[in-house]
Amino acid sequence: MGESIFEANLILSLFLFTVGILGVMWKRNAISLFMSVELMLNAANLAFVTFAFQHGIIDGGILVLFIMTVAAAEAGVGLAIFIALFRVRRHLRVDEHDMLHG
Amino acid sequence: MALVIYYVLFGITVLFALGVLFNRNTVRSAICLVGVMAALAVNYLIMRQEFVAFIQIVVYTGAIMVLFLFVIMLLNLREPEVMPWYLRKARFWGGALSLVFFFTLALAVQVWTVSGVTPGAIENEAFIKESGTPEVILLSTLMITKYVAPFILTSILLLVAVIGAIVMAKRYDEDGQEIISEEEVS
Amino acid sequence: MNPIENIQAYVPTSIHFSDLLQFAILLLGGIACLVFDAVSTKEVSRKYLPMIAAGALVMTMASCFFNILPPPTETFIEGAFRSDEFGQLGALVILFAFLMMTTIMPSLVKKRNLPAAEVYSLTLFAAFGAVLLAIANELLTAFIVLEIMSLSLYVLIGIDRKNAKSTEACFKYFILGAFASAFLVLGIAFLFGATHTTFLTEMAEVFKAGGVVVTEAVVENGVTIEPAVVQALNPMYVFLGFGLLFVGMCFKLTAAPFHMYAPDVYEGGNTPTVMVVATSSKVAAFAFLLHVLEAMSHWPVFTQPVIFVVGFVAIVSMVWGNVAALVQVNFKRMMAYSSIAHTGYMLVGAMVYIALPNMLEGEKLEMAMIAVRQAILLYLAGYTVTSVLSFGTASYIDGEDHMDAYRGLIFRKPAAAIGMAIAMFSLVGIGFTPPTIGFMGKFYLFKEAIQYGFVALAVIAVLASAVSAWYYLSLVVKMFMREVDDTQAVRLAGTRKESVKLFSFDSMTRIILFASSILIFILGVFPTMFISLGESLVYGFTR
C-alpha cells in the first residue's frame, strides 16, 4: 500500500499547505491567521514524514521533531506579540491594523 | 483494509482543514485544527513513525493548541463581520490563485512522483522489524550524533522564545498600569 | 547499509564545539546580561548592560581575526556548518551593525523606558543567530538559527510596546515572517525528499551524481563496481523545494515581491533594530542562499531556470525598490525601498554565481566562484557600513522620520549632515562617487555580471541606480541647500510642540559613526585590502 499512501500524502500535504495560505489571506483574526501558519508547518511535517517513509530513512522523524519545537517557540512568541498588540489596540482584527502604510 | 482506513483518514483531514478555514468562530476553528493534527498523528502511525505521532499529539494538540485556545479565550476573539472592498478583492484573487497553485502542483507532483517505496526502504523496514530496535532509540541516537547541532541550537531557540514571550507579554510598567499610546488617543 | 548498522557504525568525527567558540561568546554575553539584570538595580543594569553587550560583540569581532573556523573545504559539527568568506569576514560585517545597535540603544532604552536586560540579551542572541546562519551548511540548522535570529528581531522591533506603530510593525513582521518560514520548511522537506539529506555537502554530491548514490565504489574480484544510482533525482521535488526555499530566503533578503513588510516594519520599528534588520539579517541570509545555490548549481538542469527566476527577482527588486522610493516622504520608508533595490543589485551577483559552473571548470571555476562571493560580500559590507552610517545619523533626529525634518541639517548638526551626505553619495554608487564603497561594490558586482555575459542585467542595474540618484541626492539638497523650516516640521510632527528635537549621542556612537564614514572611503579606495583580508582569514593566504 506504500505507493498510494506516498502520493496521497504528498498531495494532502500540498492541500494543507494551500489551505494554510488561504487562511493567511482570508482569516481576519490575528490568531486564526497564525493558526493557518501552524497548518502550513504541519503540512511541511507531513511531507517530511512521508518522504522518510518512502525512502526508509528515519532522519525525517528527527527533522519533524525539530520543526515542532520551532513551531512551539514561534507560537509562544507570536501569541505574546498578539497580546501586546491587543493591549495597545484593544482588538486583533488584522485588516484594521493599517496605521503603517504608503 | 489499511488503505480504506487511510482514505477515511485522508477525508477527515481534509474536512478538518476546511473547517479551520471556513469556521467563523475562532474557537471552533482552533478545535478543527486540533482535529487536523490528531488525524496527522494517526497518519504518522500508519507510516510507522510512532514516536513522531506521539510527539505530534503531545506537543501540538497538548501544548501549542492549548496555548492558542487559552489566548483566544483570554482575549475573547471573534471573526469580524464586515469586510472592506479591497480585502474582498484580495480574497477573491487569493482564492483563485490558491486553486491554480494547488492543482498545478498536485498534478506536477503526481506526474513526477516515482510510485512506490524505494527498495532500500522495504529492506530497512524489514530489518527494523526483525531487530526489534525501538524507533525512539534510533531517533535519539541520531539526535545526539548526526543532528547534534540543531539539537543544541533548539535549546537556544527556546531560550530566545522564552525571553521574547516574557518581554512582549508582561505588563508595561512597574506599577502595573496599562498605558494606551498617545497615537491612538490622538 | 541498513539504518541500524548505519547508526551503530556512526562514529562522531567532528563534534568539536570549540570550533564555534568565538560565537559562543555572544551566547554567554546574552545570558550574562540576563543574570546581571537579575542581581542589580535598574539604573545599574541600564548603565552596564550595554557595556557587556558591546564587550561580547567586540570580543567576537576580535576573535574573528584569529582564524578559528576550519577552512571552507571542511565542514564541522557533524557537517552542520561550513565557513567561507561569510564565516569570518561576513561575521565581522554582521557584528559591526549589531555593535552600532548596542551603542545607540542606551539612549532609546532610557527615553522609552524599555526593559534593558531583554533588549541587550536579545540583541546578542540575534547576532548569534545571524553569524551561525552565515556558516550554516545544513538546512534544518539554518532554519533553526534563522528562527533564533528572527524571533529576537521580531521582539526587538516591537520592544517599545507602548507605541502602537512599533507593535503593529512587530505584528506584521512576525506574521509575514512566519508565513515565509512555512514556505521555507516545505521547501526543505521537498529537497529532503529529492536528495534524502539536509546536509548541503551531501546534497551537492547527490546533485553531481544526478541521484542518491552508494557513496563508495566497491571492488569485487578485481572488478571495480561504479557507485550506482539507487534513487534518481526527482527534478520536480528539487525545483519545488528550491522555489519554496527561495521564497523564504527572499523574505529575509527583502527581495521584491516578498518585500512588502519592509517599508512598514522599517517605519514602525525603532531605528537601531531596523538598521540591523536591513543589514545583518541580509548578510546572513545572503551567505546561506549562496551556500544553497553552490550546492545545487552542480546539477546542470538547475542552472537555466533558476537564473531566470533569480534574475526576475533581481529586476523586480531593482525597479520596484527604486521607483517606489522616488515618492517616499519618510526617511525610513525610503531607506526600506532603497534596501530592496540594493538586494536586487546583489541578486545579480547571486545569479552569476549560479551560472558559473556551466561556464568554467576546475580551478578556474573555484577562483571565479570565490571572486563572485567576494564581490557580493564587498557589496554587502559596503551596504552595511553605509546603512549603519545613515540609520545611525537618522537616530539623531528623534522620532521624526519625515524628510523635511532634514532641511538645513548642515546648519544645526554639520557632522551629522556630512555623515549623511557621505552615506547618500555612497548609496548612489555610480557616476561621480568613485572613492566610496558604494561605487566600488557596484563596480565589482557589475563587472562580474558583464564578464559572464549578463550585460542586459548590468545595464538595467545601472539605469535603476541612476534613478536612485534622484531621491538620495534630493535628501542631500534638503540638508545642504535649504533653510531650516521649523514651522513645516511642526506641522508634520503633528502634536509634538517642540518641533524636531535632536538626540545627543554618547561618544561611543559618535566614534562608530565617524568610523563608518571613514570606512566608506577606506573600503572605497582599498577594496583589494578587504578582499585580501578575507582571503587571509578564510584561506590563510594573501594574494
Add this chain to the structure above:
Amino acid sequence: MDFIGLVWLIPAIMAIAALINGLGCRKLGEKAGYISVAAMVFTFLLSALIFFQVRGIANEADHAAVAAEASRVDNPTGNPGLVKWNTMNAAQQAVLRAQYTFAPIMDPENPMPWETSARDGAGGHVHLWTWIDVPSVFASEHDLRVDMAFHVDQLTAIFLLFISFVGSLVFIYATGYMREDHHGKVEIDPGYARFFSYLALFAASMYILILGANFVVMFIGWEGVGLCSYLLIGFFYNKQFNEKLSCADAGKKAFIVNRVGDFGLMLGMFLIFWGLGSLSFQTIIHSLTMGEVPNGFGYSGVFITAATLLLFLGATGKSAQIPLFIWLPDAMAGPTPVSALIHAATMVTAGVYMLARLNVLYMLSPTTLAVVAVIGALTAFVAAVAGCAQRGIKKILAYSTVSQLGFMFLAIGVGSFAIGIFHVFTHAFFKACLFLAAGSVIHALHHEEDVFKMGGLWSKMPKTAIAYLAATIAIAGFFPFAGFFSKDEILYMVHSAAQGDANSLFYTTLYALGAFTALLTAFYMFRSFFLTFTGKTRMSEEKYSHVHESPISMSGVLIVLAICSLIVGWVNIPSGLIPLGNLNSLFWGFLEPITDRGAMFIAQDIYGYTDGKVPYGAVVVGEVMKDGTIYGNYHGPELLLAILSMGIAAIGLGIAWMLYKDGNLEKAAKLVKSPLRPFWNISLSAWKWDEFYDALFVAGSWRASKAVLWVDKYIVDGIVNGSGRVCRAAGIRLRQMQNGQVQVYGLVMFIGACLFLLYFAFGISSFTENTDSYSDPASPLRDTLTGQVENAEQSDQ
C-alpha cells in the same frame, strides 16, 4: 631627499584641511582660512622641492644621454643613424633625452616597471596601492587593474608649481575677501569655513587630477573639481545671479554642461581600455610607441580618432570650448576668488593638461588635431567677440578666459603641446591677477560689477589699478610681458604649420583668426581697464568717496601677481626673437621629453624622419612630412611675426584708448549706432549662444512636437519630460498598493511564490529536455523500480 616619493602628501594635506574645515564649520570661524592657507603654502613648498628634484633628474638624464651616445659612437655596431651628441640637432637630442629621462619606461626588457616597483628610478611613479584588481577569467579579455598611483614628471612638476603658487596667493586673498567689513567691524560669515573647506577640497581634487598616473585617478580629480566648482558657484545659493539665473542655478548649469563632457570622457576611456587594455597613461603611451597596438589604434586609425575626439569632448566641457563653453560666463556667480582660482587659473586648464598628457595619442590622429585647432581658434574668436560689449567686469574676464583657452587649444591643435602648456602657465598668473583685481574693485564697491557704473578708480585704489594694468598689458600681448611670449609663440606655431603644401590655406586661416582675436583681446581688455580705472567716475559722489584700497592681504597678492605677469614669460624666450644661447626656450626644453614625445614618435617612426630641424608645430601636418623636404630647414620669420602681432595689439589698444580713455560713454554709443551695430549686438548677446541652446533643446523639441502632432504628445514629450513623470506615477501606484493590510502583503508574496512555482511546474519537462548532459533518470528508474516492487510483491505472496 626623495621628495617625489612624498607627492601623495600634497593632495592628502589639502583633503585633511578640507575635512577639518568642513567638520568644524561652526566653531572655527576665521581660523578656517588660516588652516587652508597654511596647507596650501605647505603644498607650494613641497611642489617647489619636487620641481627642483625633477629638474635635477632631467639634467642627469641629459648627461647620461651624452655619455651613452659618446660610448655608442665608439661602437660602430650601434645604431648607425645616430651621431655624436654635440653634433646632433635639437630634435634628435630631445628624442634621446626622452629615452634617458624615462629609461625604465622605454626599456623593452622591462616594459612596465611602474606597476611593480613603488617608484621607478628616473621618472616619478609613486604607487600607493592597487585600487581595483579584477583578473580576467577569459583569455580574450584584459585584466582590469587600476592602481592608485601618482606620476611625477616635468609636466606634472610645472602644473604643481604654478597651481600651488597661484592657489596660495588666491587663498590668502580669499581670507581678506570673504570677510565682510561693516564699518570697521569684521564679520565672519557663517559660511566662511564652509567656503574654505570647499576651496581646499577643490585644491586636493585638482592635485589628484594632475598627479594621477591613470585615467581613473585623473577622473576622480576631474569629477572632484567639477563637484567643488558646483558647490562654489552655488555658494551664495539663495542669491540671484542675473535676471535669469540664481546662483544655485548657475552652479547647476555648470554641473550639467560638464556632465555632457564627462560622458564623452568616460566613453573615450572605455574605448581606450577596450582597445589598449590599460588605463595607465604610461602603459598606453608605451604600447603605442612600441607599436603593440590593435587595428584602428595606429596612425589615423578609426578608433584612435574616435577615442581622441571623445576625450576632447570631455576637455571641451571642462575647459569651456565650443560647444560646451556656455557654463563658464555663468560660473562667475561664485565668489571672485573662486573665479580667479577655478575658472581662470586651474580647473579650466584640465582639458589642456589632459591633451598634453596624451600627446602621443593625439599625434596619431591628425583629424582630431585639426578639429582641436578649429575648435580652439573658433572659441578664441567667438569668446573675444562676446567679450567686447559686456558690461559686467567679471563677465568680460570670463569671456577672455574662454578666448585664451581657445588659444591654448589652437596651440595643441597644431601639435605644439609645450606652447599650449606655456600659455596655461602664463595665463594662470595674469588671469588670476585680473580676477583678483576685479574682485578688489567689486569688494570696494560693495558688489557692483557693472563697468559702466565705475570709472576713475585709479586715484582711489592705485595698487589694484597698477596690478590690473600690468595684467591687461600681459594678456594683450605687449613685450616684455608674459602674455606676449606665450601668445606670440602660439601664433608663430600656427604660422609654421601653414607652410605646408596641403593645408596651407587651412592653417593660414587659423593664423588670421588668431591674429584678429589678438586684436580684439587687446581692445576689450583695455576697454575694461579704461572704463574701470580712468577718466571721470560715473558713480554717485557719496559712493565714490567711500571707495578705498583693499586690505594688505588682497593688495599684496595683487602686487605679487602683477610682477609675475611681467616676468613669468621670460622663461621661454625663443631664440628667433632674442638669441640668448642656453637661456632660450627654457620652458619648452624642460617639457620637451614629455610633451613632444608624440611629435618625435611621429617624425621617427611614421615618417622615418631622422635629420634636420623639426618645428614641432608643423610635425602634425602629416602631408607636409611626407615629402620631407620643405621642413628640414624652415625657420619662420619669428621676429617679424612678433612685431606684427605687437602692432595688432597696439591697434586694439588704440581703439580702446580712443573710445574709452576719458570714461565718456558717448563716443562708444555713437559707434554702436553706426555700421558696427550688428557686431555690437552679437557681442552683447554673446552670439545668442544660450538662446540657441534653449531653442535647440527646449523650444526646438517643442516645435518639432507640434509638427508631429500626436506622435509628439505620446513620444517626444513623453521622452523629454515624461520618463521622470512615469517613474513618479509608477511610484505612486506602488505606494497605493502598500496599503498597510498585512493580508494584501501576504497575497503579493503568494503571487510572487506562484510565479516561480508555476514556472517551475509548467516548465519542468522542457528544462530536463533542453539540457544535453541530463537524461531523465526518472524513466529508466521507474521501470526498474516497478520491476523491483513487483518482484517484492510477488515474493511477499
